Amino acid sequence: MSSAETRAYEVVLDNRYLLGDLIESISLEESLDEIAYRATVTMMVPADFPGIRPGQEIRVSGVPHQGTDMAYLLHPGVVWDCENSYHGADRLTVTLYDRTIYLSKSEDEYVFPAGQTASQRLEKYAADWDIRLYRIPDTVRTLSKKVYRAQSIYAMIASDLKETARKGGELYRPRMTPNGLELFPIGGNETVWALEPSGNIESLTQRRTLEGTVTKVKVLGKEENPESATEILAVESKDTDMYGTLQKVVMDSDITTVSEAAAAAKGYLSGVQETFSVTAIDVNTIRAGDRVHLLGSGMDLIVTSVRHELGRPGKMSLELAAFDYVKRRYFMDGPV
Incomplete structure (x- = not known):
């Protein structure tokens, strides 16, 4: 990392040590599959270096793309892993996370009554x-009674947000900010960056497949008698003439009404599964869950994962998909 790049980015340890002159590279990574934002920092270690240990406070700052002033990129953060290596010189690789990592690594148990919302339960976890x-919005949809036994706090939060989505609510992602933990609406970023194949994009790969396509959904009620057929609450279909019948059967004890079942069924319907992989000039503030615009296609897409290799100019690798794909893949599939 050159001196100009060093001035564009800074790593601060324990709120007092500026490590910028020692930094060789910084990468930032995030995915909708995980809660915490991760940074990997490689640096030279001089003889008088005070040392870094797991558990110390740390942050990454940088000048935002097309900006002029330094801003937080990952803060508050915690040092998680340290690895020293010696190949002609002493180097240190530090892995750090934002502090939502504690929500994924800490377990507890809770019993929640029916009628609460995901935002109300988040307030309980936080307390x-x-x-x-x-910035905790009202997630509106009331949830069923839930008994959580010995699982991570993040797994409970994710379950609450999935049930909200399955009942027709909005999609949210927990995100740590310098001001505290927020519930970020998927695709709710104010600034929507444009990606241009003939401009800032270096490479673009588009994938399309029928694997995962669902053209008919049958939502069943709660099983009352194992020897008799389960009540069918809703059946929805779409594009069976085009792709054939690819049926999914849903049994979800949290869905108790016909309207909830119909909303859930429509959420599972999907045509051709389409995703994009993009390598482009870095926009260092793009996060997982953000919306971007793919010029020439007319499509707004959601970032499902991102890797920033910071520099001037830096490089970023993005995985992108449509909003409906994100809803099915990250909020509708799997247990709650």
Whole structure:
């Protein structure tokens, strides 16, 4: 990392040590499959270096793309892993996460009554775990009774948000900010960056497949008698004439009404599965869950994963998909 690149980015340890002159590379990675934002920093280690140990406070700052002033990119953060190596010189590789990592690594148990919303339950987790909250919208949909036994706090939050989506609610992602933990609406970023195949994009790969396509959905009620057929709450179909019948049967104890079943069934319907892989000039503020615009296609797509290789100019690798794909893949599939 050159001196100009160093001035564009800074790593601060324990709120007092500026590591910029020692940094060789910084990468930032995030995915909708995980909660925490991760940074990997490689640096030279001089003889008088005070040392870095797991658990220390750390942050990454940088000048945003097309910006002029330094801003937080990953803060608050915690040092998680340290690895020293010696090949002609002493180097240190540091892995750090934003502090949502504690929500995925800490377990607890809860019993929640029916009638609460995901945002109300998040307030309970936050109160018990001394987490400061910031911008928590009303998630509106009321949830069923839930008994959580010995699982991570993040797994409970994700379950609450999945049930919200299955009942026709909006899609949200927990995201740590310098002001506290927020519930970020998927695709809700104010600035939507454009990706241009003939401009800032270096490479683009488009994938299309019928694997995962669902053209008919049958939602069943709660099983009352194992020896008799289960009540069918809703049946929805779409594009069976085009792709054939690819049926999914849904049994979800959280769905108790016909309207909820119909909403869930429509959410599972999907045509050809389409995803994009993009390598482009870095826009260092793009996060997983953000919406971007693919010029020439007329499509707005959701970032499902991102890797920033910081520099001037840096490079980013993005995995992208349509909003409906994200809803099915990350909020409708799997247990809640």
